[in-house]
Amino acid sequence: MLSRRLFAVLSAPTLALLSSCAGAQEVSEKDYFDELPVVLSVSRLAQPLKDVPGAVTVIDREAIRRSGARDLTDLLRFVPGFVIGHINGANPIANYHGDFDALNRRLQVFVDGRSIYSSLLAGNVSHPMMGMVLDDIERIEVLRGSNSAAYGANAFSGVVNVVTRTATDVPRFSTSLALGEKGIADRSVRAAWGDERLAVRLTAARSGDSGFDDANDDKRVDQFHLRADLRPSAADDVMLTAGSVRHQWGATDMLRSENWRNVFVQGQWRHNVDADNDIRFNGSFDEEKFIDQIYHFTLLGVPRPYRADGTGRRLSLEAEHTTRILPDLRLVWGGQWRHEEIRSPDLFKEQTALTAELRRVFGNVEWRLGEKWIVNAGAMWEDHSVAGPHTAPRLSLNYHILPGHTLRFGSTQAYRMPTMFELRGNWRTPSLPGSLVLASGGIKPERLVANEIGYVGEFRQLGLTVDLRGFEESGSSIARYFGGYPNDVVNKDRYRKRGWETQLRWKPRPETQLLLNHTVLNIRAWATGDTHISDELSAPSHTSGLVWFESLPAGFEFGLFYLTYGAMTWGGKNDVLDTQPRVDLRLARRFKIGGTQAEAAVVTHSATGSYQEGDPGRYFPRRTFATLRLDF
């Protein structure tokens, strides 16, 4: 209730202003002839799906709300081509076209324009991906396929772009609670207030569960997020975000516990110069701390603790200019400078901090050739202080065959810069002499050449949209840990992934929404020296998914989620997983209690029983939980 009072106090001057001016606020012809600033200038307008140089899946607010998902990976499960795995119940991993190891470093994830990844943990995005509250998300745009020309080296396999809700888009005060089997206990509170000039949103959340059966992977995520949107003038908007995330698991475990903490601040300023020119500046600072406590048994069977701790810091500054050069030619260009500093005597056997710098220059043009053709061409030049310079180009042609039907041809080359651990890692355990991983530093960036052909069709009368992507992705110099004892990080593997994927969205009537996904993926892998079955099955040969949302009378809602995988392996191991179909169910009711909007739901994950999703020893259990959300 405090927040309501806070809102009333803060907004009182605005209301007073409105009423005091009421006498003077009579309509006249002036209202019709006044000039207005350009608000939705070319750069603030998103490319429509048919003009985008790649395949995009958008997960909107409504789908997020009705998904029954508890974290971002749950949502990505229904994006074509995405494969979800678990190291354990506390550490889900999502990647496009699979290819897992313990660290997820080939996917780029943005939250409000800030790249989230762990500098310390070899670019891993899995921990940071736990650090968002789904109810704060307005939209998730998933760019399926490599996009380094626009987003840099991290966008090796794909890009997940999370856009959060502004204070102006959320209720003044919200609270939610989820309780259920397997120790599920999630809760969050959020307050929002402000006016046309300054709007602030604050969210605090704690979520947790006891993880998988037979695994000591109880999880807890504590997070706090702030977003402030300022509009100092009609031509400027400023966004400030700050937050802290703590992802910990294994607190009750005798053998291993991990604790990853991150605090961040970010500022973004967009300035509209004129109708055809916009500039954007973005700066962010991230600090992370990782505590990994492992009990190791010595040869005598005595448990001895050892640590793999570290800290990381990252400062990133970016400037971008969007301009319309000709009526049909838009250019976005800019640069970025990033400084990373990590310190971990446990992982690098180095007392001092290791630093790396990255400089980038990028440019992308969108050129419309008549009504039929759109050319998107771009390139990014990156210079890494340790790995050296590389250029990632991209070319895409979109052809509008008929209104609502677009064909797309694209080709791109991407490099993934080695992470500090891959370059300088030196990881030891107390029980063994020497190192488990000793990076010689000879590793080069991984390289990917991707060609695609796509189709986007919109059948408005039927309420149907069709997205089809055929692809060939050739990876080379793929980094692997190799050598046994110690492991070096070497450019070892090559692969060629061919296949196609489709997504159908069908809204046959206002109450019904269906989403159908199907992916077929064929992997050929070559490793210097030895071949593993695991590489060719590092992602399932096919994946099919169905989402069915139904709105029922009296505020009831129903959701069914069905997913089936073909055979796959995990993390370089040769065991083929026991991948049963997964079924999730959700039944909810939205109702009003006085002026309060309430939503109560019952969700079952993996309703048909436990199945393997990730590490071969781990089973995702069936779990049912109830949620209650109140919007005041």
Added chain:
Amino acid sequence: MTYGSAGAAATIPVWVALSATGGAHAEAAQALQAEVEQALPGRIDWRVAHWSSFTRAAPEPQWVVAIGTGAQRGMQNLFARDTTPPPLLSILVPRLAFERMADPARLRAGSLSAVFLDQPPWRQLELIRLALPNVRKVGMLVGAESKGHLPALEKAAKERGFELAAAAVEADGLFEALQAVLPNADVLLALPDPAVFNSQTAANILTAAYRRRVPLLGFSPAYVKAGALLALYSTPAQVGVRGGESLRQALAGKALPAPQWPREFVVAVNHDVARSLGFALDESLIGQQLRQKERP
């Protein structure tokens, strides 16, 4: 102060009182004069000036045209004490402003009329139907002023099978009103009200609506430039021509016609916004279809 044709005895003295000299008001005046001159060349003794420069000392006009809200108020005040004031035609005024100022007795007597600047509700809704055929729910942000448009809009919406969703801005603040209306709207219809739509709030409204992919139908070319998908408006010249027609009719000895909406209008499209929202709109075709609907 300008005197038009140096009057012979047979010329008819007409005052054209401007709310502001230059700009839209002058444009409307010129169009009105041209329309009348075309039919009655040289017959009118025009006196075109800022409303404040007209005094009772000057020879009494036979007809008075007020261009804009300020001029209407000024001319009404000037002749307020007269038992038979010269007939007044007010043009380029928003309907609500006109009705607030108009003396009902003079309206009834036919010595006061208007050509409004705003668009009739049916025209706004027919445009939505033509340009955005999938739209069912029309959202509006209303303030104390624009509330006055609701009864007529509701009637027109009902006849055309639209649902209206209006959120009051002054009671709850702009953001709460946006939150209330955007989820229930397929299109946002902007209604002129300085407390709701002004250069300060336009940025917030346009961005909030765009984020929700709700297109905005504006009431001036400035809105289309700023980021509205569509705008429907009449130019000052179009209003002036309509005013000229009314005056001609009156000069021909008939009564001053009842207050009217402008007949001619412009449909404008922001093609960048249309492309981004996935619409393919042809403003000239839509305008033509809309005109055909009104005058088959």
